[in-house]
Amino acid sequence: MGWRCAAWAWVLAGAALCGGPWLAGCSSPLTKLVGGAPNRLKPLRGCDRTPPLLELATGADDCFFVEVGPPPARLAVAVFEPAAVPQPLGTVLVVHGIFGRGLLMTRTAHTLAEAGYRAVVVDLRGHGRSSGDWLGYGAQEARDLVQVMDELESQGRIAGKLGVYGISYGATTSIHLAALDARIAAVVAVAPFSDIREEVPHFARTLVPAVGCAIPERAYQDALDRAGERGRFDPDSSNAADVIAQAQMPVLILHGTMDWLVPYRHGERLGQSANSRSELVAMPGLGHSTIFLDPLGDVHRKAHAWFDRWLQPTAKPDERAAGDGLLRPGVDDQGDSNSPATAARPTASPASVRGASTDSTYTSRRQ
Numbered sequence: 001m002g003w004r005c006a007a008w009a010w011v012l013a014g015a016a017l018c019g020g021p022w023l024a025g026c027s028s029p030l031t032k033l034v035g036g037a038p039n040r041l042k043p044l045r046g047c048d049r050t051p052p053l054l055e056l057a058t059g060a061d062d063c064f065f066v067e068v069g070p071p072p073a074r075l076a077v078a079v080f081e082p083a084a085v086p087q088p089l090g091t092v093l094v095v096h097g098i099f100g101r102g103l104l105m106t107r108t109a110h111t112l113a114e115a116g117y118r119a120v121v122v123d124l125r126g127h128g129r130s131s132g133d134w135l136g137y138g139a140q141e142a143r144d145l146v147q148v149m150d151e152l153e154s155q156g157r158i159a160g161k162l163g164v165y166g167i168s169y170g171a172t173t174s175i176h177l178a179a180l181d182a183r184i185a186a187v188v189a190v191a192p193f194s195d196i197r198e199e200v201p202h203f204a205r206t207l208v209p210a211v212g213c214a215i216p217e218r219a220y221q222d223a224l225d226r227a228g229e230r231g232r233f234d235p236d237s238s239n240a241a242d243v244i245a246q247a248q249m250p251v252l253i254l255h256g257t258m259d260w261l262v263p264y265r266h267g268e269r270l271g272q273s274a275n276s277r278s279e280l281v282a283m284p285g286l287g288h289s290t291i292f293l294d295p296l297g298d299v300h301r302k303a304h305a306w307f308d309r310w311l312q313p314t315a316k317p318d319e320r321a322a323g324d325g326l327l328r329p330g331v332d333d334q335g336d337s338n339s340p341a342t343a344a345r346p347t348a349s350p351a352s353v354r355g356a357s358t359d360s361t362y363t364s365r366r367q
Contacts, residue, residue, distance in 0.1 A: 120157070
């Protein structure tokens with residue numbers, strides 16, 4: 001990710017020096033930086049003539065593309081099958097973070113497969129081997145993933161109940177997906193952000209503070225508005241803290257207490273808005289990179305316990321998995337400083353979010 005961080009620094013520096021003209025208009029560098037897809041300049045993205053050599057070399061059992069949209073894009077999908085069980089215990093979508101790609105989630109896919117789950121790793125639009133010109137900050141990507149699920153279902157690749165595991169940008173996408181499609185039975189969201197209007201300026205100012213702090217707040221917000229027009233999402237209605245309240249399925253939120261890039265307060269907001277079956281777990285001492293690297297395996301163990309609890313046919317939804325160490329907001333965490341007490345809120349049907357989509361031309365088979 002080093003060259004992309006350098007790109008942030010150069011463009012933000014130019015924006016700070018050149019002022020208004022640099023930032024004005026839909027084609028401004030700041031708009032492209034905020035909303036442009038990381039791989040939009042790759043000529044062979046979404047192309048069948050580029051074999052998935054790295055994915056196959058790292059253990060994927062099958063790779064293919066799925067057509068999604070509007071706006072149109074081709075998403076690269078890699079499937080990792082469990083080897084130790086005759087039938088998968090369930091199916092888990094695995095979603096990477098911004099500037100990433102599915103290949104970086106290979107370890108997560110393998111640990112899920114070793115636990116008995118079929119792991120389906122997706123390159124989000126504009127990332128990895130997928131096409132797409134603009135980011136959607138979770139809202140558009142969730143609509144894409146619904147179409148991926150439709151394709152998996154048509155191919156008979158969804159075994160058992162369906163879960164989703166996401167990190168950072170992918171975690172917020174997972175929350176949007178949970179509210180959008182009732183086929184999702186459980187979510188693990190690792191270090192998600194709750195509000196893009198807050199997180200995008202914070203991300204820039206934290207990543208390259210010398211120049212990020214020189215950009216006025218209004219410039220960031222204008223860039224987000226224009227990026228939303230290009231990426232077909234509304235920055236105001238895409239607030240994950242509002243969206244998670246619509247999700248009826250259980251969501252496990254894992255967030256590092258030392259996360260400077262996406263601060264822990266984002267996890268707190270999401271935990272406070274989530275339904276009573278959801279849980280917020282503080283990961284003491286972990287930052288945004290270390291919670292992804294998961295050096296001690298705590299993140300994966302908690303994720304597996306969560307999926308075992310909610311996806312397996314014999315799981316009892318009203319009981320905690322023994323020894324999983326998870327905290328239920330407002331019930332188990334009273335008096336625990338690592339997980340603030342939160343009150344359950346009434347949930348609405350996922351159809352209410354589906355109907356509120358800003359892209360009226362999108363249609364899901366599940367509507």
